[in-house]
Amino acid sequence: MADGAGFDEFYQGSRQRLLGYVFLLTGDLAEAQDVVQEAYMRAWQRWSTIRGYDDPEAWMRTVARRIAVSQWRRIRGRARAYLLHGAADPVPAPSLSTVAVVQALSRLPAEQRVAIAMHYLLGMPVVDVARETGAPVGTVKARLHRGRAALAELLAIDSGEPADA
Template sequence: MGDVDGFDEFYRGSRQRLLGCVYLLTGNLAEAQDAVQEAYVRAWQRWSTICTYDDPEAWTRLVASRIAISRWRSLRSRARAYLRHGAVESTPGPGIETVEVVRALRQLPEEQRTAMALYYLLGMSVADVARETNAPVGTIKARLARGRIALAPLLALDAEEVADV
């Protein structure tokens, strides 16, 4: 039973029993399915060894149970941390200015939009933007200039202010 057909036969013959067992441990079908799936993945990866065991299903059941318990412990730890530290403060939504800028940026060609985002929003240098986008430095400078000019009417900015930037 050391080949693909052997694993398929093993899987078909044991999947329902294994899922039922892990479901009884977790009380949650989705968690049980995830744990069993991960156990079968691990069994498949080691199938040449596991198929020689007296009871490959026992090995897979043990692995699935340990995965389920590990996930339960992780959830329990997160719940304790939540109780200890409280809820994370919610992040406020974007301001109207941010929404307007995003709307305006969406109207630019992709190359200009990318250059503008990398340069102005991420603070990358022109040389870094050029390296990131595989474009010459001069091309990036032109994209930035054209992007600023295109954004001015979209954001109702003074064209002279934009040219000075």
């Protein structure tokens, strides 16, 4: 069990020194604050052992230094991967037809949207859509039929074409 009063006193007496030390290691105040916070969390969890050390602050410096080094390694690994593989390809903007379909789908009842998405987008058979949604197969077929008809109507209206074209 942690001794709250003893830990608080230790924290108050050492936090500025430890933060200054880690800031000198990292060169970034926000990163130093994160490292110090992590180190104090680890110290709190082990305070019943650490408080008996001759120099608990030395333990804190070691832990903080190791946390900072781990972060440097993680950042270096990301930089190496970036150099090796390059930046991720940007995601292209959706086409106008995709936007129109999504807008039309948003105007359908939820049950029809779900059935259409599962069947046409995910390629699920009608039987699987029925099982997953808890609806009878005939109901799923009806939702697909009505949904397609409604989409045809909505897309014809949105495109400016007559509804019966």
